[in-house]
Amino acid sequence: MKLSRRGVIQAAAALGAVQVLGCASSPKAGPGPGSAAGDGDSAPSKPLNLLILGGTRFLGPALVQVAQARGHTLTLFNRGKSNPGLFPDVEKLQGDRDPNKGEGLKALAGRKWDAVIDTSGYVPRIVKASAELLAPNVGQYVFISSVSVYKEMTKKNLSESDAVGTIADETTEEVGEESYGPLKALCEKAAEAALPGRTLNIRPGLIVGPDDGSDRFTYWPLRVAKGGEVLAPGDGEDPVQVIDARDLAAFIIRNVERRTAGIFNVTGPVEPMKMKGMLETLREATGSDARFTWVDSAFLEQQKVTAFGDMPAWVPRTGPESGIGAVSIARATQAGLVTRPLADTVRDTLTWFHALPADRQEKLRAGLSAEREKEVLAAWHQAKGTAKAG
Numbered sequence: 001m002k003l004s005r006r007g008v009i010q011a012a013a014a015l016g017a018v019q020v021l022g023c024a025s026s027p028k029a030g031p032g033p034g035s036a037a038g039d040g041d042s043a044p045s046k047p048l049n050l051l052i053l054g055g056t057r058f059l060g061p062a063l064v065q066v067a068q069a070r071g072h073t074l075t076l077f078n079r080g081k082s083n084p085g086l087f088p089d090v091e092k093l094q095g096d097r098d099p100n101k102g103e104g105l106k107a108l109a110g111r112k113w114d115a116v117i118d119t120s121g122y123v124p125r126i127v128k129a130s131a132e133l134l135a136p137n138v139g140q141y142v143f144i145s146s147v148s149v150y151k152e153m154t155k156k157n158l159s160e161s162d163a164v165g166t167i168a169d170e171t172t173e174e175v176g177e178e179s180y181g182p183l184k185a186l187c188e189k190a191a192e193a194a195l196p197g198r199t200l201n202i203r204p205g206l207i208v209g210p211d212d213g214s215d216r217f218t219y220w221p222l223r224v225a226k227g228g229e230v231l232a233p234g235d236g237e238d239p240v241q242v243i244d245a246r247d248l249a250a251f252i253i254r255n256v257e258r259r260t261a262g263i264f265n266v267t268g269p270v271e272p273m274k275m276k277g278m279l280e281t282l283r284e285a286t287g288s289d290a291r292f293t294w295v296d297s298a299f300l301e302q303q304k305v306t307a308f309g310d311m312p313a314w315v316p317r318t319g320p321e322s323g324i325g326a327v328s329i330a331r332a333t334q335a336g337l338v339t340r341p342l343a344d345t346v347r348d349t350l351t352w353f354h355a356l357p358a359d360r361q362e363k364l365r366a367g368l369s370a371e372r373e374k375e376v377l378a379a380w381h382q383a384k385g386t387a388k389a390g
């Protein structure tokens with residue numbers, strides 16, 4: 001079954017800007033915004049000045065929250081288009097990452113920061129420009145890459161030393177399904193070339209939680225909470241990996257404090273999860289009466305129900321991108337990755353989603369429509385000679 005790789009990697013926020021920063025987390029359940037990297041709530045050794053190239057859609061706001069909770073000072077550099085009212089007390093510098101557009105990176109010239117976190121780099125030329133400009137003025141460059149960089153997408157346990165994908169035209173600036181991963185890999189290289197030994201390349205899996213404008217993952221808590229017969233993809237045994245943006249942010253900020261360099265796959269949960277476990281956790285967390293009807297991938301393919309797109313977060317273990325559902329996070333866990341219980345992510349995601357404007361709530365950006373789900377379930381029962389879900 002063909003996945004939309006772009007679905008795995010595309011910044012959720014690129015699909016729609018967040019409305020509000022609804023990142024409140026429970027004080028008792030799981031790590032809070034400033035904690036999650038495995039060394040308790042220890043205070044940072046010294047407050048840092050941090051620059052984020054971006055900062056106002058999804059991962060950026062989570063980074064700001066964690067950094068502020070840890071006592072650091074922030075500057076955000078962006079065009080002022082996405083959620084311009086966010087963080088009124090944080091310094092904002094306006095410009096374009098592309099040095100060929102408007103004032104480009106001019107606002108960054110002559111300023112110094114302890115570290116820069118680049119959440120918005122997709123094109124090597126553009127990452128090179130910011131990395132070279134900032135190299136003399138920052139201690140560390142953190143580039144947010146993706147697990148989609150890997151070449152062998154079917155390989156299990158993909159680790160940081162595995163080969164990355166390549167692209168015939170390395171100068172292309174068309175960021176699409178096929179080019180996204182190889183371009184991210186070239187961006188990592190550009191950052192490392194400008195700041196050798198001072199670059200931290202982070203390769204996240206699917207980022208989820210409050211503020212995720214893509215609705216990938218959010219589809220599942222909403223669908224399970226609604227209850228009744230739920231179309232569940234595969235046989236329940238496919239591994240699934242997601243990372244709450246707040247846990248990812250906590251990992252990044254802690255490793256900025258430690259000046260960690262190198263490459264890290266960062267996804268979760270730390271305890272491996274399968275689709276069945278995920279959906280059962282969602283049912284428990286939402287207190288719903290959902291009944292799961294597991295429909296195999298061959299039937300879904302016949303019905304043109306796509307992995308990841310129509311069935312978000314699902315990566316069939318026999319599919320062409322099966323490795324992406326089960327990458328190794330051994331390095332990250334050694335470097336302190338902690339993931340909060342999925343139930344906490346579910347609760348906070350639903351709270352955030354239900355506070356969005358009604359018209360936004362009506363139009364989910366991922367997953368099957370209710371009508372289509374019904375049709376596919378009916379076809380499945382007819383094919384199997386079963387009347388109702390078990």
Ligand SMILES: NC(=O)c1ccc[n+]([C@@H]2O[C@H](COP(=O)([O-])OP(=O)(O)OC[C@H]3O[C@@H](n4cnc5c(N)ncnc54)[C@H](OP(=O)(O)O)[C@@H]3O)[C@@H](O)[C@H]2O)c1
Nearest residue numbers: 012054055056057058059060078079080081082097120207
């Ligand atoms: N979502 C996922 O599941 C997933 C998975 C793996 C990796 N990733 C990676 O994680 C990162 C997450 O991104 P995010 O969108 O959540 O980050 P973010 O920092 O919250 O938002 C993106 C920021 O970039 C700014 N920006 C965009 N284009 C710009 C330009 N030309 N010049 C200056 N600023 C610009 C935007 O502000 P303005 O629009 O105001 O300029 C915004 O502040 C991405 O690199 C993505 O590839 C995501």
